Amino acid sequence: AQTVTQSQPEMSVQEAETVTLSCTYDTSESDYYLFWYKQPPSRQMILVIRQEAYKQQNATENRFSVNFQKAAKSFSLKISDSQLGDAAMYFCAYRSVGGAGSYQLTFGKGTKLSVIP
Amino acid sequence: DGGITQSPKYLFRKEGQNVTLSCEQNLNHDAMYWYRQDPGQGLRLIYYSQIVNDFQKGDIAEGYSVSREKKESFPLTVTSAQKNPTAFYLCASSIRDRGQELFFGEGSRLTVL
Numbered sequence: 001a002q003t004v005t006q007s008q009p010e011m012s013v014q015e016a017e018t019v020t021l022s023c024t025y026d027t028s029e030s031d032y033y034l035f036w037y038k039q040p041p042s043r044q045m046i047l048v049i050r051q052e053a054y055k056q057q058n059a060t061e062n063r064f065s066v067n068f069q070k071a072a073k074s075f076s077l078k079i080s081d082s083q084l085g086d087a088a089m090y091f092c093a094y095r096s097v098g099g100a101g102s103y104q105l106t107f108g109k110g111t112k113l114s115v116i117p
Numbered sequence: 118d119g120g121i122t123q124s125p126k127y128l129f130r131k132e133g134q135n136v137t138l139s140c141e142q143n144l145n146h147d148a149m150y151w152y153r154q155d156p157g158q159g160l161r162l163i164y165y166s167q168i169v170n171d172f173q174k175g176d177i178a179e180g181y182s183v184s185r186e187k188k189e190s191f192p193l194t195v196t197s198a199q200k201n202p203t204a205f206y207l208c209a210s211s212i213r214d215r216g217q218e219l220f221f222g223e224g225s226r227l228t229v230l
Contacts, residue, residue, distance in 0.1 A: 009157070035218055045207065045221035091159060104150065104175065105219055109159040 002027045002094050006108035013082045014116050020067075021077045021111045023092030030054075031097045034068070034075045035105065039089040048090070051075065079113075087115045119144045121222035123208050128227045130202075138193045138225045140208035146220070147213045149191035153177060154205040154224075163206075166191055167213065195227060202229045
């Protein structure tokens with residue numbers, strides 16, 4: 001079974017600065033998808049960014065980008081120019097592309113990000 | 118607007134009672150999911166359904182039951198057999214393409230007194 005580890009339970013960043021959230025995962029598969037979700041105080045999960053494992057290029061979405069290191073099984077999220085609205089729980093998630101597990105996401109335990117004005 | 122509706126948002130029940138959480142989606146998604154969220158635990162999969170009239174157990178299915186009689190609906194029953202039912206429950210849906218993300222509802226907070 002796949003596991004996802006987020007080693008930073010909490011982090012903080014100054015407004016307008018850059019912060020990187022860490023995520024590592026364990027898998028024996030060569031093809032899969034990785035996601036970062038944001039959960040603001042409203043508690044609705046929102047997709048931030050998605051990465052396909054077979055693509056070398058790191059995904060980017062505006063101020064959000066990832067550093068995907070497949071060999072190291074690492075998938076970190078970088079938030080640039082942090083804004084107050086970025087304060088939330090951030091979850092890293094893994095999705096298989098084959099077998100019975102391919103229709104579910106496996107989540108890490110989350111990182112709580114605070115943004116300091 | 119398309120989306121996922123969960124109800125109720127807050128629910129209080131006495132110990133030993135069964136409760137049913139509603140999840141409805143109008144996104145025309147085939148797959149639906151129920152996750153449980155506890156502080157410091159992330160999200161854990163309870164049940165999922167890839168198609169109408171079919172569903173599979175997730176990692177923590179004991180004490181829960183589901184049905185999938187309609188594509189749009191995937192209700193979750195928390196039974197009296199669930200030892201620690203107080204939690205935040207999230208419903209999600211997705212198309213069956215494995216690369217696609219899950220879309221989530223706003224969640225239901227269940228408190229058992």
